[in-house]
Amino acid sequence: MTNPPPVDDDRGCLRLVLAVPLTLLTLIAAYFCWTALTISPSGSWDDDAYAGIVLSCVLTIASAAAAVALWLVPSVRRVTPWWWILPALLLASVAAVRWAVGG
Template identity: 65%
Template sequence: MTDSCPLPDDDRGGLRMVLAVPLVLLTLIAGFFCWCALTVRPNGPWDDGAYAAIVLSCLLSASAAAATATLWLLPWVRRVASWGWATPALVVGGVAAVRWALLEG
């Protein structure tokens, strides 16, 4: 006789909490770097350091948003986390991409 313990069919609550950690952390990272990109103001066209900081912040924000989207695209993540978990990071990454595209200098 086997001693098997039946597993619950729907244990999505625990898995959702585990997956929420990297999704939320990546969203916060994307948001922080987007905020940095939006608040840094160059003193003039000669301020290469400020322009480099904006580009780096935009790149890091877009990268964190892309990592969130990549994580969410995994089938076992999509099964327990709705698209609402990835939307804030994608919006923030989009804002950073627009800031980068409209950067003058």
């Protein structure tokens, strides 16, 4: 007679599966944060550059918020440690400061 596997037996596989969307959302946030930081207006009249900065900041914050929302699901939170979400939160903070200062 065989014993059933322990309940937490699939945590490694589940962690790997959940790492994919969290990583993709964080990479999307990183890309838009990078664009927000590298766009430099030619002058105070350059409304297109300012609009690009604001859009990049909004998209950074939105993708970081989506990563946080995914992590807040109880089944996801149970298998992924809290520090997995820190890069997305840091990127959202940088984008919020960039938006407030230069957007």
